[in-house]
Amino acid sequence: MGLGCILAPVLVNKLGVKRVLILGSLGWSVYTAALYQNNRYGTEWFVILGAVICGISAGFYWASEGAILLSYPEPHTRARMLAVWLFFKNSGQIIAGAINLATNVKNAKGGKGALTLISFIALQVFAVPVAFLVSGPEKVKRSDGSSITLPNQTSTKEQFRLLWRTVSSKKVGCLLPIFFVRRSLSLYWGLASSHLTLYYSVRARALASFLSAICGVIMTTLLGFFLDNQRIALVTRVRVGGAAVFTLFLGMLVWALVIQHEFETNNPGKLDWTSAGFGRGFGMYVMLNAAGNALQNYLYWIMSLLAAGDVSTATRYAGLLRGIESWGQCCAFGINSSKFSLLYTVVINLVFYVVSLPFALVTLRKVGVVEGYGATGSVEDASAVAEAMARSSSSDDAASVEEKKVEV
Known part of the structure; x- marks a missing residue:
């Protein structure tokens, strides 16, 4: 998945962002079908094959999805559009959580049933024709009348050269650690996923999935309105x-850290929503996911500023950062699949997060201040200025003609 994300810009250069998005939507249902097969008949090889197919497909999907998010909206609406994206992304989680909750509402033990997996397969298959409805960048016309800056198709060798330049640049490289850490902590991966599985019943986990998605949507929507507020200076919004x-x-x-220490000192067993003390750890899980969503939207908004609306640049940024997130997720699963104490996992993640902040600040302190960091001189700003100058020049020429007619 991580490698697919990073290499996806090369494929986007050849096929276009829409076609790569369609390819990326094909593998999800295969993996869920493998889980269904394993659930009903105990088949194991299909799960491994489905995971490989889904990983490659998801890599293409994540990179193309990120490119669309970073380049399609107008600069002054990107944070809100990211919140809208998260709403639809979490809508899938909300629907899945609702299905899981409805099918397991009377089930305090056991795992996901076959009916839940069938529902997921149906939703994932439906996503494929929906991907065909997405407009290509050449057809997008924004509400302010502007178009997307379309990149020239280049050779594969040139794409790898640009990818290396992106990886080695300070403004992007300094953000990689925090993307790595963020993905290993929230949204069902790593700490949050392991905590929920160890200490909560099936229906409590379903409820957590449902509520964390809703809280994430609310938090990112409020954040989006602030980040897009044009009455506040960009540098102020960033900081x-x-x-x-x-x-x-x-x-x-x-x-x-506090909750995990309590649970390891006095193991509460499998908590249900009828259990005493249910809310302490449950509330932590919901809020950790919501905070992770807010952090993700903020970081993607920063990347949209750095990409300056250029589709090719946005694809490389999105592919690289989603790839790093995937590897963070992979490391989280690796740590939590062992007998390593979850308390130590929290400590490690906390330390990594604190260490990643100074690196992120190297880039963030320049955003809105230095050219090339979301200040003046972006691709779209330059295009807007050129169009304005052209209109002004045309108006001046027309006025001059009228004046000459009057003189004659």
Whole structure:
């Protein structure tokens, strides 16, 4: 998955972002079908094959999806559009959580049933024709009348050269650690996933999936309105928004450390929503996921500023960062699949997160201040200025003609 994300820009250069998005939507249902086969008949080889197919497909999907998110919206609406994206992304989680909750509402033990998996397969198959409805960048016309800056098709060798330049650049490289850490902590991966599985019943986990998605949508929508507020200077939005989401996520990790210490000192067993003390750890899980969503949206908004609306640049940024997230997720699963104490896992993630912050600040302190970091001189700003100058020049020429007619 991680390698597929990073190499997806090369494929986008050849096929276009829409075709790669369609390819990326094909593998999800295969993996879920393999899980269904394993659930009903105990088949194991199909699960491994389905995971490989889904990983490659998801890599293409994540990179193309990220390119669309970073380049399609107008600059002054990107944070809100990211919140809308998260709403639809979490809508899948909300629907899945609702299905899981409905099919397991009377089930405090056991795993996901075949009916739940069939419902998931149907939703994932439906996503394939929906992907065909997405407009290609050449057909997009924004509400302000502007178009997307389309990149020239280049050779594969040139794409690898540009990819290496992106990886080795300071402004992107300094953000890689925090993307790695963020994915290993929230959204069902790593710490949050392991905590939920160890200490909560099936229907409690379904409820957590449902509520964490809703809280994530609310939090990112409020953040999006702030980040897109044009009455506030860009540099202020970058720094205040960053301080808010970084502090919130740090607070959630400290809360997770406290809860995990309590649970390892006095193991509560499998908690259900009827159990005493259910809300302490459950609330931590929901808020950790919501804080992770807010951090993700903030970081993607920053990347949209750095990409300056260029589809090719946005594809490389999205592919690289989603690939790094995938590897963070992989490491989280590796750690938590062992007999390593979950308390130590929290400590490791907390330390990694704190260490990643100074690196992120190297880039963030320049955003909105230095050219090439979301300040003046972006691709779209330059295009807008050129169009304005052309209109102004045309108006001046027309006025001059009228004046000459009057003189004659």
